[in-house]
Amino acid sequence: MIQIDLRRLFLKDEIHSVIRQMINLINSPVCIMDSKGKKIIGEMDEGLSCEYPIALENRAIGMVYGGEKASVLAFLLSCLANLELEKKALGREALKKYREITLLYDIAEKLTASLDPKEAAQLVVDVAKMLIKADNISVMLKNEESGVFELLASSGRELHPGEGLKIGIGIAGGVFHSGRAEIVNDISSDDRYVSGAVRVSSLMCAPLKIKDRVIGVIYVSSEERAHYTAEDLKLLSALAFQAAADIENARLYDSLKETFLTTVHILAETIEKRDPYTGGHIKRVMNYSMAVGKELGLPELEMEHLELAAVLHDIGKISIRDSVLLKKGKLTVDEFAEIKMHPIYAEEILDHIKHLKGIIPGVKHHHERYDGSGYPEGLKGNDIDIIARIISVADAFDAMTTDRPYRERMELAEAFDELRANSGTQFDPRVVKAFFTACSENRIPVERQGK
Ligand SMILES: [Fe+2]
Known part of the structure; x- marks a missing residue:
């Protein structure tokens, strides 16, 4: 949560000067205190009969004491504090976006260089961990022979150790079949959910798609109730898009290498x-x-x-x-x-x-x-x-x-x-x-x- 310190707000020259001008306009004694009751401007006096809160969203971050006109000052300070909050929030959001874009760019570069499917999937998991609040992140691919999800990389404990999760069931199974990413912030309201070894309250799941073919899913879950947003899902889908292409490339390279090696062995043995x-x-x-x-x-x-x-x-x-x-x-x-x-x-x-x-x-x-x-x-x-x-x-x-x-x-x-x-x-x-x-x-x- 972003905090606004009233005392620090007054250290800003432009704000300090506006407040001083307002106090001059009011032309009667005022005293401004922070939320801990410490004085910022003016002296506390018995004559200061009214008190007005300086409100930031729904909480008071300070008080203005004075006559009736002091309410205007409290209102002005509330507006300035809220503007400051908005400025900080925008700054934070811009920084977050910059970080996300930088990480996505980095991962795209590293993934293109990676020729190992597991390594490529682990990179995606590591980046997702930095960008999305989650207790467990898994990249699962469909095993064509067994028909179950095969865990390729993860952070946190394995959700379905042992046999693995069957493709047709669960929320991951639903996302695999529909090819559409989903957010489930309250797992108890979704009867598709199949409980596993880890407690899950909220989750997001995005398909790993190569054109129209789904090869697996990326699954993000939180033990406590989370509030995943459409923005989070967009980010996860972007990661899934990048990951799918590179995992598939790495898989194709692997199988090509294996075919090549087998051909070489057969050739050598025929000669032998x-x-x-x-x-x-x-x-x-x-x-x-x-x-x-x-x-x-x-x-x-x-x-x-x-x-x-x-x-x-x-x-x-x-x-x-x-x-x-x-x-x-x-x-x-x-x-x-x-x-x-x-x-x-x-x-x-x-x-x-x-x-x-x-x-x-x-x-x-x-x-x-x-x-x-x-x-x-x-x-x-x-x-x-x-x-x-x-x-x-x-x-x-x-x-x-x-x-x-x-x-x-x-x-x-x-x-x-x-x-x-x-x-x-x-x-x-x-x-x-x-x-x-x-x-x-x-x-x-x-x-x-x-x-
Ligand atoms: Fe020889």
Whole structure:
């Protein structure tokens, strides 16, 4: 509630001067006191027979004592105090609007950059919390398979923990079906309400719409009786509008990424089937690599590249003749030279795919050695992409611990010894160390490998 301090009102030069002029016009003694009975102007005297309240809306914020004419002064002061109140209220409203617009602008910017549906929904919840008085704010999306609302983000306790809220019921269900935002300030008067784990007295709900399709709702509730206004609902609807588009974008991006990843896996596994001896190699190299990458604390984008590079590390073998790739006996010098071309062939293939260009260094250099004696470029140490250094260890470990046409697999301990012995020459010692740490913490499923 906005307060007006009568004493501070008199500190304003223009107001002080108007009051002084009025007192001169009255031309008889007056005394003005604040609501606590403290004197502001004049002296209290027995001759001041009348008293008039200085009214701000319906309450007295001070008194004017004097003769009959003093009533005009009280009236003037009441008008000035009310004008001041209005000015303050307008100022506050303008500030609130400015804050809302700034927050909406900020959220629009952040949401457009966000490609994670949960992150996008949480941003909306956080902003709604700043703008609307509520105990609980939830963004719920329809789960197409189960037909219930799925909580994407919230502040406060979950309203319907466990099974979730069925789409067809409750006020949220009504808003979902009608596509129209609603305010229910007195929940007891609405028989659609389905009580949940949290006390609710008032609520607002707006649909998350993509054109005419409703994908979910944003739900705001208050434990105590609230007085949500049309303005509040407008604000919630604006947030819902912004959120829906960005959540949908993020969801589409997610599903596109998943489709892409599945296609890449299928492609790699189809190629792998050419050589029955290497069955499951890709999956194991990917698992080992990801565990090592995690141990090394690689950032999210590098982890994504690591996964793809591990899956596609031998894609270049598609260009190697069967007679060479599947040869059971010892390879001739020329044949080995042909095999050594597979990282170059991989680069040629990946270079045509926009989304896979980023993994070329990881794939092309997985046969480089830490001491510079590897191929195809003889790169050394940290000049070799970290992703390639990781795949190199994972690839070698899997080759050692699986049967090949020309030799049986090694004992696990023997393969570990090999990694240790070649750390610093063939392999990056940091990667070997991370591999052992991940193994010791059971994050690498090696127990079924080896003899
Ligand atoms: Fe390879």
